[in-house]
Each structure stands twice: as C-alpha cells, then as structure tokens.
Amino acid sequence: MGRKVKKIRRAHRRPSLAILSRKKTLYSTRRLIEAAKARSFRTRVIDVLRCNLALESGNPRLYHKGKEVRGIGVALPRIGASVTAVGLSVARQLEAMGVPLINCASAIARSRDKLAALQQLAAAGVRIPRTVLARGGGEVAELVAQVGGLPAILKLIQGTQGVGVMIAHSVAEVESILGTLWDLGQEILLQEFVSESRGRDIRALVVGDRVVGAMRREARRGEFRSNLHRGGFGTAVELPADYAEAAVRAARVVGLDVAGVDLLESSEGPKVVELNSSPGFEGLERATGLDIAGEIVAFAAQVAEGARRAMAL
Numbered sequence: 001m002g003r004k005v006k007k008i009r010r011a012h013r014r015p016s017l018a019i020l021s022r023k024k025t026l027y028s029t030r031r032l033i034e035a036a037k038a039r040s041f042r043t044r045v046i047d048v049l050r051c052n053l054a055l056e057s058g059n060p061r062l063y064h065k066g067k068e069v070r071g072i073g074v075a076l077p078r079i080g081a082s083v084t085a086v087g088l089s090v091a092r093q094l095e096a097m098g099v100p101l102i103n104c105a106s107a108i109a110r111s112r113d114k115l116a117a118l119q120q121l122a123a124a125g126v127r128i129p130r131t132v133l134a135r136g137g138g139e140v141a142e143l144v145a146q147v148g149g150l151p152a153i154l155k156l157i158q159g160t161q162g163v164g165v166m167i168a169h170s171v172a173e174v175e176s177i178l179g180t181l182w183d184l185g186q187e188i189l190l191q192e193f194v195s196e197s198r199g200r201d202i203r204a205l206v207v208g209d210r211v212v213g214a215m216r217r218e219a220r221r222g223e224f225r226s227n228l229h230r231g232g233f234g235t236a237v238e239l240p241a242d243y244a245e246a247a248v249r250a251a252r253v254v255g256l257d258v259a260g261v262d263l264l265e266s267s268e269g270p271k272v273v274e275l276n277s278s279p280g281f282e283g284l285e286r287a288t289g290l291d292i293a294g295e296i297v298a299f300a301a302q303v304a305e306g307a308r309r310a311m312a313l
C-alpha cells in the first residue's frame with residue numbers, strides 16, 4: 001500500500017505540459033509529445049476549437065471536450081493562422097488561470113500582424129527591409145521609390161507560408177496588384193526587394209535567449225519565395241554572431257519565447273523580415289539533424305519549474 005502511495009505522489013509531482021494544437025498527428029506536435037515523454041513530462045493536447053471558456057470573477061475555467069482542464073504546469077500554444085482568434089481566446093483564458101505560456105497571447109497577436117511586428121522592430125532599432133503600408137493614398141511611383149525602387153515585394157498584412165506574397169517588376173504591376181487587393185478590402189505592405197537575398201532567406205529558431213538551429217532556405221527554380229511549403233529546400237547553416245543576435249533580439253522585442261525568425265542576407269547585414277510564433281520545425285530538424293523539439297520542451301520545463309518555485313514562496 002505504501003509503495004502505491006509513493007508512486008501516485010511521484011506521478012503527481014511530474015510536470016504537466018499542455019500543447020494547444022488541432023491534431024496530435026501533426027509533425028511538430030508529435031515531436032513535442034515524444035520529447036516531453038522522454039523528459040518525464042505528462043502531456044495533454046488541447047484542440048482550441050473544442051474548448052469552452054467559463055468566465056467568473058476570480059474563478060476562470062477552461063473546459064476541453066466537456067471536461068475541466070486542471071493541473072497544467074505550462075502551456076505551449078501551437079496556434080495555426082486559420083484559428084488565430086479562437087486560439088488567442090484560449091491562451092488568454094489559461095493566462096487568467098495563472099498558467100505560464102511559452103509565447104503569451106499578446107506576443108502571438110503581434111507576430112500575426114506583420115505591420116505591428118515590423119513597427120515594433122523598427123522602433124527598437126532592429127534592421128528590417130524598408131516597408132510602406134499602402135492604403136490607397138499617394139502616387140504608386142512615390143510608394144515604390146520609398147522602398148528603394150523596383151522590383152518590389154507586396155504582402156498581405158496577415159499571411160503565412162508565402163501565401164499573399166507577390167513580386168512586381170513595374171509600376172503598372174504594382175498598381176494592378178494594389179488596385180485589385182484594395183477593392184477586396186485588403187491592406188497591403190509594399191516592401192524593399194533585397195536583391196542579394198533573391199530566392200533565399202535564413203530561418204533561425206529562437207528558444208529563450210539563443211538560436212537552437214538555423215537553415216538557409218532556397219526557392220525552387222522559377223519561384224522567388226523560399227518557403228518550404230512553396231517547394232523550397234533547406235540546408236543547415238552556422239549563423240554568424242550578428243545574425244544570431246538579430247534573431248534573438250527580434251524575438252525578444254516582440255515578446256516571443258519561441259520563434260521562427262526569417263532573415264534576409266543583405267549587403268548591410270541581416271534584415272529581419274518576419275517572425276512566426278508557431279514555427280514548424282520538420283524541415284529544420286531534417287536539415288540539421290538537431291532535436292529542436294527537445295530544446296523547446298527543455299525550455300518549457302524551466303518555465304514550469306520557475307513558476308512552481310514562485311508559487312511555493
């Protein structure tokens with residue numbers, strides 16, 4: 001009987017990790033579960049679309065598939081762009097419950113808004129490509145000149161995996177794209193084309209205060225977007241110190257604990273073009289052979305332990 005009690009108590013002390021994800025079978029989610037189990041984490045996958053939020057003064061609660069969620073030591077949001085609003089509501093509920101999050105709700109929201117993220121980075125002195133928010137005013141030729149001329153990149157303010165990213169080689173093309181998207185009620189970023197980095201960029205995976213892995217992504221022939229989801233391929237790269245520092249600083253400025261930071265290799269040095277708060281890392285693990293999932297889970301364990309000690313004081 002005594003042995004059974006000890007086993008129960010020992011299991012109770014094991015840290016609990018909640019992963020906010022639509023499916024257990026997604027590569028990154030599956031790898032995180034594997035890494036958590038290897039480190040004696042109890043894991044639970046929570047589908048944000050199957051959550052109910054109970055709001056009560058001093059007693060916020062979260063229900064998943066009809067059952068109340070309790071005893072979470074730390075939560076790791078893996079919120080896809082298509083469920084951002086719902087995912088953020090669940091993340092905020094967990095914060096209200098006192099659960100520490102690896103990437104807080106406000107930081108995720110900032111990273112999903114390209115304009116907000118770039119504004120914050122620029123204000124902090126992080127080098128970014130020259131960017132203009134085009135809302136329909138002014139001469140298009142002047143807008144193009146403000147980002148350094150043609151060709152120019154046009155982006156939807158919200159978009160992932162290269163979706164909504166276009167290149168224009170003439171003022172007429174820029175006018176046509178802007179006109180079409182303005183008619184659809186879309187806000188567009190016009191951005192500098194960094195010719196030295198044509199068809200390639202660097203993805204650095206930041207965890208805490210360091211880069212745990214990086215790869216250079218190159219576009220397939222005939223494509224200017226280097227995203228792996230657009231057919232690009234990645235090769236492992238050892239980041240120079242200034243690139244690693246830029247990636248870590250960008251993540252810190254936006255407030256992300258874990259971030260995929262995309263950098264362009266310009267003649268002036270690294271330019272941060274985008275941050276991803278739920279970065280996939282299948283391509284990075286395959287390109288580098290590194291245990292990225294293990295690095296993320298190890299960081300989560302530190303956060304959970306820090307919160308536990310703070311509660312004990």
